[in-house]
Amino acid sequence: MYSGIIERFRKQLPVSKDTPVVSLKEGNTPLILSDCLSRIIGKGFEVYLKYEGLNPTGSFKDRGMTMAVSKAKEAASRVIICASTGNTSASAAAYAAKAGIKCVVLIPEGAIALGKLAQALIHGAKVLAVRGNFDQALSLVKEIAAKYSITLVNSLNPYRLEGQKTAAFEICEDLGRAPDFQCIPVGNAGNITAYWKGYKEYKQDGKIKSLPKMLGFQAQGAAPIVKGHPIKNPKTIATAIRIGNPASWRQAEAARDESRGLIDAVSDAEIISAYKLLASREGIFVEPASAASVAGLLKLAGRNYFRRARRQAPGAARIVCVLTGHGLKDPDRVIKVIKKPKVVKAELKAVLKEIGY
Numbered sequence: 001m002y003s004g005i006i007e008r009f010r011k012q013l014p015v016s017k018d019t020p021v022v023s024l025k026e027g028n029t030p031l032i033l034s035d036c037l038s039r040i041i042g043k044g045f046e047v048y049l050k051y052e053g054l055n056p057t058g059s060f061k062d063r064g065m066t067m068a069v070s071k072a073k074e075a076a077s078r079v080i081i082c083a084s085t086g087n088t089s090a091s092a093a094a095y096a097a098k099a100g101i102k103c104v105v106l107i108p109e110g111a112i113a114l115g116k117l118a119q120a121l122i123h124g125a126k127v128l129a130v131r132g133n134f135d136q137a138l139s140l141v142k143e144i145a146a147k148y149s150i151t152l153v154n155s156l157n158p159y160r161l162e163g164q165k166t167a168a169f170e171i172c173e174d175l176g177r178a179p180d181f182q183c184i185p186v187g188n189a190g191n192i193t194a195y196w197k198g199y200k201e202y203k204q205d206g207k208i209k210s211l212p213k214m215l216g217f218q219a220q221g222a223a224p225i226v227k228g229h230p231i232k233n234p235k236t237i238a239t240a241i242r243i244g245n246p247a248s249w250r251q252a253e254a255a256r257d258e259s260r261g262l263i264d265a266v267s268d269a270e271i272i273s274a275y276k277l278l279a280s281r282e283g284i285f286v287e288p289a290s291a292a293s294v295a296g297l298l299k300l301a302g303r304n305y306f307r308r309a310r311r312q313a314p315g316a317a318r319i320v321c322v323l324t325g326h327g328l329k330d331p332d333r334v335i336k337v338i339k340k341p342k343v344v345k346a347e348l349k350a351v352l353k354e355i356g357y
Contacts, residue, residue, distance in 0.1 A: 002028055005063055005166045006070065012169065012201065013067065013162055022070045022099040026062035027166055029054045031174040031320070036281040037294065041301050046316045048179070049278075049294075050171060053286055053326030057119060059240075060191060060324045061091035063167060064160030069095040071159045072151040078102060079150045083137035085187070085239050086116030087325055092153050093123035104150070106130050106137040113239050113287070113330035133233065135245045155190030156247050164191055168198025171320055178208045179320040181306065185292040186216035186225065186263060187241030189252035191324065196255035212320075213309065214261040216252060217296030219289075223265040225249060237268045237333065240289035240325060266295040272337060274298060278323070285327030293321040 002008070004023035006015055015021070030051050037047035052060035069092075072080055081104040082092045089105040089112075096103035105120050109129040120127050130137045138154060145152035155161060172178050178199055184192050192214055202208045218226055222234030222242045231244035246252065256263050275291035278284045297319065300306060310317050327334065344350040 004066060005163060006066060009166050009169055012166075014159070015067075015070065018074065019070055020073045020099075021066075022073055022095055023066050024056035024062065024094065024098060026055050026066050027170065029167070029170070031171060032282070032284070034282055034321075036277070037297065037321070040298065041306055041319065044310070044316055045306060045319060047297070047319045047321065048171075048175070049282070049284060050167060050320055050322045051284060051286075052167065052322060052324050053290065053329075057087075057090045057094045058326035058329055059087040059091065060164065060167065060322070061087045062095070064155065064157075064163040064190070064194070065091040065095045065153065067159040067163035068151075068153040068157045069099050069101075072153070073099050073101065075151070077149070077151040079104060080153045081105070081141050081145055081150045082153045083107070083134060083141045084112070084116075084120075084154075085134050085242055086112045086329065087240055088154065089125065089127065090116050090119035090123070090329075093120040093125035096125065097123045102126070104128070106141055108133045108137055113332065115329045115331050134243050135230075138247065154247065155188055155193075161190055161194040161197060164194030165198030165201065167322070168195045169202060172199070172202050172208050175318060178202070178210055179212045180310070180317040181215055181261075181319045182212045182322065183215045183217065183293040183297045183319065184322040185238075185241050185289050185324055186218045186252060187222075187243045187246065187289065189216075189225070189246035189248035191322070192216045192255050192263075193248045193251035195322070196259060211259060212261075214255045214259040215296060215300065216256060216261070216263040217292045218263065218265050219271065219292060220265045220267045225252060225263050226265045236271075238271055238287075238289035238292060239330065240287060241292060264296060264299065266292055266299055270295040270299060275333075276337065279327070284323065286323045287325040287327055287329040288333055290323040290325050293323065297321055
């Protein structure tokens with residue numbers, strides 16, 4: 001029976017027999033071959049989708065949170081705290097509930113998707129809306145954790161990245177090697193940092209022979225790494241990556257540079273186009289921020305990037321796009337981009353006419 005990432009990858013994680021494992025059986029998410037995207041990129045390429053929205057609370061955050069909360073409990077911490085644009089709050093609240101400890105969450109007022117806020121509240125977290133943006137909320141929780149006996153569980157907590165790196169392990173095990181390219185959304189930049197850490201560790205252990213090029217994508221209105229300076233008021237419909245001063249900025253740049261990859265920006269229109277494509281062509285429903293990886297993939301394909309950068313290796317070049325969160329995290333966005341059902345008479349003839357029979 002599957003028992004979560006800590007038990008599965010115990011040898012690669014900083015845990016001991018004394019660590020009380022707090023798990024909701026996170027991880028083990030599917031790596032799905034995308035026929036549609038593979039055709040778009042062209043012959044000689046295979047595109048896979050790492051669907052992290054199927055973690056227990058609906059996002060990749062659960063990988064890091066099982067580690068952060070387990071280590072907090074090992075240290076006898078009674079309270080955890082985080083700033084969040086949504087997914088971190090949902091995950092922290094769920095794992096705190098499982099561990100039997102208190103969870104405090106600071107969110108930017110009016111800038112969090114309803115689906116995520118509902119999760120944090122139903123799990124019993126103390127949620128406070130700050131009149132400011134995410135970066136201001138993060139500064140506050142950092143100060144609180146530094147002064148009081150409260151454990152910070154944002155990605156600044158090193159155990160978060162330790163848990164998140166396990167997704168790279170799973171990709172390598174599923175493919176039998178590392179991908180040639182990995183596309184990933186970049187918000188607070190902890191995830192791109194964690195994946196790169198995971199790939200490097202697997203290579204050092206001799207489990208893979210090569211490393212992927214890391215391709216990160218920020219939203220155009222929240223692209224501090226691309227622009228080279230913090231964004232005071234980041235704007236994008238992709239709330240999960242609406243961050244103007246990423247906590248793991250330097251580590252993300254290191255992942256980009258060491259892998260000879262890139263970090264680019266995609267527009268909200270490109271994100272929504274990819275969001276719809278995943279749902280209508282692949283049957284995969286993600287939150288808008290998740291679609292940034294696919295939007296970036298399509299943008300680079302249009303520039304012929306993959307053809308030029310392809311490694312001369314036998315077989316098809318493999319590209320993995322990370323889909324970080326489930327579409328039900330942001331139900332309001334769906335309502336804004338889909339057509340409302342057409343109303344017809346409750347008659348067989350009327351229905352058949354509308355469906356083309």
